[in-house]
Structures are given as C-alpha cells and as structure tokens.
Amino acid sequence: MKLARITIPHSILAGMRNHVEINLPNEACGLLGGKDGNVNIHIPVRNTVQSPIEFRMDPEEQLRGLMLLDEQNVDLLAIYHSHPTGAANPSLTDLRSHLYPEAACIILARKTPAWSIQAFWITEGNYSVILLDEAD
Numbered sequence: 001m002k003l004a005r006i007t008i009p010h011s012i013l014a015g016m017r018n019h020v021e022i023n024l025p026n027e028a029c030g031l032l033g034g035k036d037g038n039v040n041i042h043i044p045v046r047n048t049v050q051s052p053i054e055f056r057m058d059p060e061e062q063l064r065g066l067m068l069l070d071e072q073n074v075d076l077l078a079i080y081h082s083h084p085t086g087a088a089n090p091s092l093t094d095l096r097s098h099l100y101p102e103a104a105c106i107i108l109a110r111k112t113p114a115w116s117i118q119a120f121w122i123t124e125g126n127y128s129v130i131l132l133d134e135a136d
C-alpha cells in the first residue's frame with residue numbers, strides 16, 4: 001500500500017545530509033527502511049558511476065542493505081539520492097530507472113548552503129509528491 005506520508009527522524013536526516021555532502025560533487029544514494037511510513041534505518045550505498053548527474057547503486061551493497069532490512073523485519077520505504085545541481089524534482093532518468101514502485105523516491109537537492117528534501121511516488125513514468133515529516 002502506498003502511504004501518503006513519510007516520517008524521518010532528525011538523526012537519520014542528519015546522516016543523509018552528511019552522506020550527500022561528503023559525496024559532492026557527485027550524486028549520492030541510499031536506502032531507507034521502516035514500518036508504516038516511519039523510517040528507522042538508513043543505509044548509505046556507494047554510487048558506482050561517480051557522476052554529478054547520475055547514480056547507480058553498488059549492487060552488492062544494495063543487496064546487503066535489502067537483506068539487512070529483511071533481517072530487521074522492516075520494509076524498504078524509500079530510495080534516496082542527491083541532485084548536486086539543485087533540481088528538486090525527479091529527472092527523466094529517475095522516472096525511468098526507479099525499480100521499486102512500492103518504495104518512495106526521495107531527492108535531496110542542493111540549495112546552497114542547505115539541501116531541500118522531498119519525497120515522491122513514481123508510477124509509470126509520472127511522479128506525485130508525498131508529505132515528508134521530520135520527527136525527533
């Protein structure tokens with residue numbers, strides 16, 4: 001079931017911001033796991049293409065991450081990546097290459113000096129915005 005809202009604790013958001021920051025100028029990516037829209041696990045994944053306009057998750061790290069979520073008995077809630085160039089919305093490539101329709105697509109867009117963060121559902125080449133809450 002697709003949730004209308006995703007909640008991410010501050011500590012995990014800080015970890016995501018740190019991960020995208022240290023990967024500049026390239027895109028960074030990772031997995032978010034949890035239950036009922038509440039994220040409680042953040043798994044940074046290496047971007048194998050090392051590009052400022054594209055990401056491809058390291059397949060081994062991705063698989064290990066998905067297995068960890070399974071072991072913890074949580075769902076894959078979102079796949080996130082960064083847009084160092086600042087575009088806030090999913091790109092055409094993002095729309096085509098989002099492989100997990102049941103997981104949200106979260107994009108951190110660089111808005112110097114901070115990062116904006118937005119969550120989307122991607123279905124059949126289109127996207128819609130999901131509410132994203134920050135929790136303590």
Ligand SMILES: [Zn+2]
Nearest residue numbers: 081090091094
């Ligand atoms: Zn993108």
